[in-house]
Amino acid sequence: MKKILIIGIVACFLLSCKKDFIDLQPISDMNAGTFYKTEQDMNQAVMSPYASLRNLYNQPLIYVGEIRSDNTTFSWVPGNSKDMTSIDNFGDVLLSDNANVLNVWNNSYNTILRSNIVLDKIDPVPFKDENLKAQYKAEARFLRALMYFYLVRVFGDVPKVEHELTVQEAYAIGRTPTEEIYNFIVEDLQFAEANLPASYAAVDKGRVTVGGAKGLLAKVYMTMAGYPLKKGASHYALAEAKALEVINMSQYSLVPDYKALFDVTKENSSESLFEIQYKKGGTSTGSPWNNDFAPRFSNREVVLVGDKSGFNAPTPNMSAAYETGDPRKSISMSDGYVSTANDQFINEKYVKKYYDVSFSGSDNDNNWIELRLADIYLLYAEALVRQNKQQEVALSYLNKIRERARNSTGGSSDVLPDYAPFASDAELLLAIEKERRVELAFENHRWFDLVRTERAKEVMVAEQQEQNAFNPASWSDNMLLFPIPLQVIQSNPEKINQNPGY
CATH class of the missing domain: 1.25.40.900 (Serine Threonine Protein Phosphatase 5, Tetratricopeptide repeat)
Incomplete structure (x- = not known):
């Protein structure tokens, strides 16, 4: 089925230092202040937050939605990467300077900024059809709501940013209470639903x-x-x-x-409510998952072209969760592969759900089915x-x-x-x-399901005991949230405080 490849103007939302707490304009070859003049300009602007989703779904959300849960782990990490293992192993200390956690924050707010640009610029632009203008607003508000839905589940209270900010406004914003963020999400989605x-x-x-x-x-x-x-x-x-x-x-x-x-070849199907669109071909718009999920030291037994990164490997507990004969298991994962070098079975689990032959490196066609x-x-x-x-x-x-x-x-x-x-x-x-x-294995639902149903403690203590019998983690409810990134706190320490336990 044909799919649109969503590419937009470049925008950024960096919280890495005090001077650049919030960038006010998108960085572009064109003058952003005078660009938004026509329906066509606004259509391109709407494509921008869609495009930025790819950076968020490429890896950061997999860390917090799957690897944090009992579904997956790392079969290989480069060196001794605490940024990776501390998300997976509750016995390790998850620090506020974790680069993967910062990526979730920055990429989410990047998309929020791009959505807010659409909403701030669109009203003065003349449209032949006001319904189309309302649709563009609805798309931007849906994408903003989606980002806040991830942010509030990952971090709890987060800054609510409804429009482009002046520097003074940016430094006046602290963390908005969780319930207010959820109400904001609902308002955005109700508008989207209506338009x-x-x-x-x-x-x-x-x-x-x-x-x-x-x-x-x-x-x-x-x-x-x-x-x-x-x-x-x-x-x-x-x-x-x-x-x-x-x-x-x-x-x-x-x-x-x-x-x-x-x-x-069958993406955006009758079952799909929303997918993040990817397209391989050397344009930096392809998906990495087939390669990222392949065992690090496999050859062509798992992927035919490109890299093998060895992360997001199914746990033994995940493998055992399938009933005998459930075809979803062989479609979604494998318990290992047969080495072409010596014809031996290598007991190294990997995700199969997102299979494609890479154009090169880690450049595949797989969409991410969000809903x-x-x-x-x-x-x-x-x-x-x-x-x-x-x-x-x-x-x-x-x-x-x-x-x-x-x-x-x-x-x-x-x-x-x-x-x-x-x-x-x-x-x-x-x-x-x-x-x-x-059913939804490896699709970023498991950790959030465990948290909302208050099953995380029971399930994760048992899983961590199984995986780390000699060094089991002691549970704290603080682990239900991730730390606010250190760089964010340093950028605005008077307004942004840390989550308990970090």
């Missing part, structure tokens, strides 16, 4: 739709219902209603074959159960996921039978958690 189209022509495939806004809003409500805000029943009801709206949209359906979801219908099915089922209602409906959506899995490539009718009714809601919730883990 985005249901679909686009092929030339614009990849831009966010109303389904993407509804899907993200459902996910935000589910998170607000759980930890740390604990809004409970009211927000589980909101999540249920919004998820059902997505489910009832005719353009979305589960792809019949699970493997096809990750086929680079898809299976995720919404499982959120809907969970929302129902957490309200103590319609267990049979929740069970039916859980079984739809299993049915698709057993009918996928490599499956058979005698694997993944439908779940029978559970004796308690607690048992059903654990089944939903398990299905979310194996």
Whole structure:
């Protein structure tokens, strides 16, 4: 399926020193102050925050969404990199000068800046169709909301930046309370929902739709219902209603074959609500994952072209989470490979979900699926159960996921039978958690699921004991958040304070 390659003007949001606490203008070959004059200019400006997503999804979000969880680990690190191992191993000290944590912060705010530029510049620009102007605003507000959704889950209280700032304004902004950030996210997504189209022509495939806004809003409500805000029943009801709206949209359906979801020739499928768009070809717009996830010392057994970085390797616990015969396992990961040098099996797990043949180096065509219908099915089922209602409906959506899995490539009718009714809601919730883990493995959901359901302590203490039996980590609830980057605090110490425990 054809996809738009989203490339925009260059912008930056650097918090690395006091002088440049917040850059006020995008850096560009053209004069940014006089550029935004036409519909075409604004369309290019809207492409800019889309383009900046690639830097964030290339690696930083995988560290905080997967490697932080019990799903994946590093099979190889360069030297003795504490920046990597301290995210993975709770027994190591996660320092505030961690470069990977800083990358999450900087790249997220970079996209927020680009989105704010659109929103600040667009009103004076004449449009033939005011609906198109509203759509551009909606796209920018969706992307801003997506970034704040990651920031608030990773760091807790974060600065709320609604427009381009003067230097004086920048130094006046401190950390905004978590609940206020969530309310800001909801406002942005409600505007996006009201002003985005249901679909686009092929030339614009990849831009966010109303389904993407509804899907993200459902996910935000589910998170607000759980930890740390604990809004409970009211927000589980909101999540249920919004998820059902997505489910009832005719353009979305589960792809019949699970493997096809990750086929680079079938991207932006009927199951996809929103994808980050990548395109290989030596233009710095390709994705690195097939190469990054390959075992470091493999040859051509795993990837045919380019680098092998050996990170984001599935844990033994992740491997064991799949039921016997579940075709999703062989599609998503491997327990090792056969060496061409000596015909020996190398017991080194790696992710297979994002396979492509690189153009060169680490330059692949894989999109990153940020939101898809299976995720919404499982959120809907969970929302129902957490309200103590319609267990049979929740069970039916859980079984739809299993049915698709057993009918996928490599499956058979005698694997993944439908779940029978559970004796308690607690048992059903654990089944939903398990299905979310194996269905959405390596897609940046696991850590955030564990935090919002308050299962992180139990799950991660057990996993760390299993992996580090001689040096298990002692748990602290401070570990549910990451440290505010040291450079950010140094840039504005009067307003930006550190999270507890760091």
